Amino acid sequence: MPDTPFGFALPGGQPPDPNDPQQMQQFLAGLQQLMAMSQSGGGPVNWDLARQVATTSLNSEGDPAVSAADRAEVDEALRLADLWLNPATALPSGLVTTAAWNRNEWIFNTLDVWRKLADPVAERMVAAMGDLVPPEARAQLGPMASMISSLGGALFGGQFGAALAKLAVEVLSAGDIGLPLGPRGTAALVPANIKAYGAGLELDPGELRLFVSLRETAHQRLFGHVPWLRGHVLTAVETYANGIRVDREAIEEALSRVNPADPESMSELQLEGIFTPDDSPQQQAALRRLETVLALVEGWVTHVVEGAAEGRLPNVVRLSETFRRRRAAGGPAEQTFAALVGLELRPRRLREAAALWAALTEHRGVDGRDALWAHPDLLPDEEAFADPAGYATGADSAVFDLSALDDLDLPPTEEGPAPQDGPKQP
Structure with a gap:
């Protein structure tokens, strides 16, 4: 991205020349607009x-359109995959509709959940930006001191938007x-990304x-028919995020470098690195709960996917190992997100977890394994x-009453009734 005052494009455009009154006037108008946006x-x-x-970032890099052929291929693949899952899990189909998204559509359709994940951290950061301006810096900033706090929400929003673009x-x-x-x-599915990854x-x-x-339809079954799981996962993320500390020294150092005579000095206000995990026992316990779930x-x-694909996909072993490494390592975008909000999304101990579910399937069967999802x-x-x-095989894993599986259907919600029947065969 170009060097702009806040790490992203301002309404006023490129950094102005401080000696040009007209450019400065346009720049300040842009700041006012940005403040109004953040306050609203x-x-x-x-x-x-x-x-x-x-x-803006995606459009500049390119966001391939989803063709009619893409949509047809995605719909067929998702519905066929959902049928293949039937003997591999006791959870019924969670598929109500299929979709082929471009990258912008992925952002649009996931933004509400990102809001829940990021707001707790951002709230502390915005407050810190307003409260932790050193007295000497406050005097230097003058009228801009109060502007810092107001722009905090816009600053975080801009950098979070850039991180979402990378993820997309x-x-x-x-x-x-x-x-x-x-x-x-x-x-x-996001067809353009699947094609790029498979190249x-x-x-x-x-x-x-x-x-x-x-993988996608398995996620839908799990989150669609285990009514407590969605809230449990998001609460685990939020609990961990609530324990992340804001590095006061990092914010103070960044704000002290702001020179009101040089608006471009605002480029020093970078969010990456100002969040650090708390080493308290409570935070460590929250991290373990999050990593476990x-x-x-x-x-x-x-x-479940490996069981469903066995005998159907000739390269299932290779694909499973490739995706296991991909999820365990995380990509550049996930690393950017971790730096921004102090939270890693990649699951640790993935191999151990998969081996655990395999052992439960061997000793208790598919129904007995999936009955464990009846309650956290x-x-x-x-x-x-x-x-x-x-x-x-131990006493702590005695076979539970399989009637618990009857409780795994979601009740009707404001989002619509829970799916009850599997998809029609394509």
């Missing part, structure tokens, strides 16, 4: 600006990073698309990862 957002982050920045170029589906980001019951794999594009579809979700999806207290804890076979 009703929260710590200017999400309208975040979406605008993300859209990498994600393959709505549930690709393991969080329930998209609308309930909507299984969605170096030397695999049949249809086979890759089916594998991604299996992310690993259990991803491990279950991995195991039934799920394995992190200690079970160390000895999957022992956990699966």
Whole structure:
């Protein structure tokens, strides 16, 4: 991105010449507009600006349109994959509708969940920007001192929008990073990203698309028919985020470099690196809970998909290992997101979690394994990862009443009734 005062394009355009009154007047008008936008957002982050920045970034890099052929291929792959999952899991279909999104549509359809994840961190950052201006810097800034806090929401929104744009170029589906980001019951793929990802794999594009579809429809089944899971995962993320500390020294240092006579000095206000995890026992416990639930979700999806694809996709072993490494390592965009809000999205202990679900399937069957999703207290804890076979056969994992599976259908909500029937065969 070009060097602009806030790390993204301002309404006023490029940084003005401080010696040019007309440019300075235009620049200040742009700042006023930016302040108005941030104040009208009703929260710590200017999400309208975040979406605008993300859209501008994607449009400049290219956002391939979704063709009619793409939509037909995605719909067929998702519905076929959902049928393949039937014998692999006791959870019924969670597929209500299919979608093929471009990158902008992925952002638009996931922004509400991102808001829930980022607002707790952003709120502390915005408050800190207003409260932690050193006295000497406050005197230097003069009238701009009060502007700093007002612009905090716009600053975070702009940089978060840039991070979302990077993620949108990498994600393959709505549930690709393991969080329930998209609308309930909507299984969605991003065809352009799947094509780009598959370019170096030397695999049949249809086979890759089916594998991604299996992962997406497995996520839909899990989050669609385990009514407590969506809130449980988002609460775990929020609890961990609430324990992230704002580095006061980093903010003070950045603000002290702002020179009111040089608006371009605002480019020093960068968010990356100002958030650090708290080392308190409570925060460490929150991190373990978050890592455990992310690993259990991803491990279950991995195991179920491998079972459904066995004998159907010739390169299932290679694909499984490729995606396991991809999820464990995280891409550049996930690293950017981690730096921005202090939260890593990639699941740790993924291999152990998948081995645990495999052991539970072997010793208790598909129904007994999936019955564990009936209540959060039934799920394995992190200690079970160390000895999957022992956990699966031990007293603590006695077979639960399989009638608990009857409770895994979602009740009707404001988003519409829960899916009850599987999709029609394509």
